[in-house]
Amino acid sequence: MMRQVDVLIIGLGPAGAAAAVAAAHGGLSVLGVDRRHEIGLPVQCAEFIPLPMGKYAMADGVLLQHIKGMKSYLPSGTVAETDFPGLMIDRAAFDQALAHEAATQGAELMLDSRLTRLDAAQSVARVKTSTGEIDVSYKLLIAADGPHSPVAEALGLPEMEVVTTRQYTVPLKRAYVDTDIWLSPAYPGGYAWLFPKGKLANLGLGLEKRFAGDMKAPLDALHQQLMAQDLVGAEISYRTGGAIPVGGLREHLVVDKVLFTGDAAGLTHPITGAGIAAAVISGERAGQAAVAWLKHNDRAALEDFEEDIRDQFEVAVSRAAERRRWLDKFWNTEEAHADPLHRKSWIAFPDYFAA
Numbered sequence: 001m002m003r004q005v006d007v008l009i010i011g012l013g014p015a016g017a018a019a020a021v022a023a024a025h026g027g028l029s030v031l032g033v034d035r036r037h038e039i040g041l042p043v044q045c046a047e048f049i050p051l052p053m054g055k056y057a058m059a060d061g062v063l064l065q066h067i068k069g070m071k072s073y074l075p076s077g078t079v080a081e082t083d084f085p086g087l088m089i090d091r092a093a094f095d096q097a098l099a100h101e102a103a104t105q106g107a108e109l110m111l112d113s114r115l116t117r118l119d120a121a122q123s124v125a126r127v128k129t130s131t132g133e134i135d136v137s138y139k140l141l142i143a144a145d146g147p148h149s150p151v152a153e154a155l156g157l158p159e160m161e162v163v164t165t166r167q168y169t170v171p172l173k174r175a176y177v178d179t180d181i182w183l184s185p186a187y188p189g190g191y192a193w194l195f196p197k198g199k200l201a202n203l204g205l206g207l208e209k210r211f212a213g214d215m216k217a218p219l220d221a222l223h224q225q226l227m228a229q230d231l232v233g234a235e236i237s238y239r240t241g242g243a244i245p246v247g248g249l250r251e252h253l254v255v256d257k258v259l260f261t262g263d264a265a266g267l268t269h270p271i272t273g274a275g276i277a278a279a280v281i282s283g284e285r286a287g288q289a290a291v292a293w294l295k296h297n298d299r300a301a302l303e304d305f306e307e308d309i310r311d312q313f314e315v316a317v318s319r320a321a322e323r324r325r326w327l328d329k330f331w332n333t334e335e336a337h338a339d340p341l342h343r344k345s346w347i348a349f350p351d352y353f354a355a
């Protein structure tokens, strides 16, 4: 069976759903597919967004609490405090609200549906659904398929450099309005975090992939340490993890009528690991570019998309990627983390919001 659509979107995380909202709102026929059974689940996220993203967190049940500052525990035990205003969200509810908006705007969303083949020369994708296979002929394809991007793989593009993570959700024993991060020789090429969300907290650890075999022991040790301080409880109500791209933007964001967005484009901040904001912004922009190209015959729309996204993210992301490479050698030294400029780069969630 062959389906024909203006825009096919692979992946319905924040990037794909935001693209679907914009493209459907502009009057295009949009099909979004995701291999998951339910939007947003399983959650693979610490669930922090910077304050300016609050406008995307207005749906019922999304906003969990406000965050004031960040405490960085340096290797020597010194604690550095920084302003770090933001919001903790229920990430599944956040993704579901965006997807709901996309459907309201007229996008067709199919779950349990996985891209299995891509013929970019013919602009045809094969999708395996719960009831069989369909071929979808598209005018534009938006790759919003996350850090391992099967679309990029099908196009023969290189894999992205990633950090691997492990996270527990644990009870929080007192009200907490800061996020905590720990730098330690025990966390090579990464850091541990505690992000509070009401009576619970996300306690996690990200390590460079080559050290990632050994993640349970250091995370369990931190959990025990915080239990001994009576900050968190023992019960782990949720376990998750996932990959975070840390190498910077893809060389090209538009290839063969395919627009890369979010993690699939390498837009995640290579030091903090933050990517929700970039996913929403790039997804929305890709949907708008599709409308300009297909509805308004704007032949420069795809180039403009690439240029806009690079303008917004490239400097911040590549600086952080470079800084990460440099830190590879110094990651756990007191000197590196005691430097206020360096600490600023941890919270450089977005330079993108500075403009």
Ligand SMILES: Cc1cc2nc3c(=O)[nH]c(=O)nc-3n(C[C@H](O)[C@H](O)[C@H](O)COP(=O)(O)OP(=O)(O)OC[C@H]3O[C@@H](n4cnc5c(N)ncnc54)[C@H](O)[C@@H]3O)c2cc1C
Residues within 6 Å of the ligand: 010, 011, 012, 013, 014, 015, 016, 033, 034, 035, 036, 040, 044, 045, 046, 047, 048, 049, 113, 114, 115, 116, 144, 145, 146, 147, 150, 165, 166, 167, 204, 240, 241, 242, 243, 244, 261, 262, 263, 264, 268, 273, 274, 275, 276, 277, 279
């Ligand atoms: C443990 C962890 C903690 C994090 N914490 C934060 C945080 O606190 N704040 C923050 O801003 N960022 C955080 N991030 C990063 C953030 O989660 C990502 O940047 C964000 O999810 C990117 O959105 P996306 O839409 O690009 O990709 P994703 O959210 O990864 O969505 C990709 C979608 O593509 C689908 N897909 C993949 N392959 C196929 C296929 N073949 N066919 C169909 N569908 C497919 C997947 O099922 C998925 O739903 C964290 C990441 C991890 C792993």
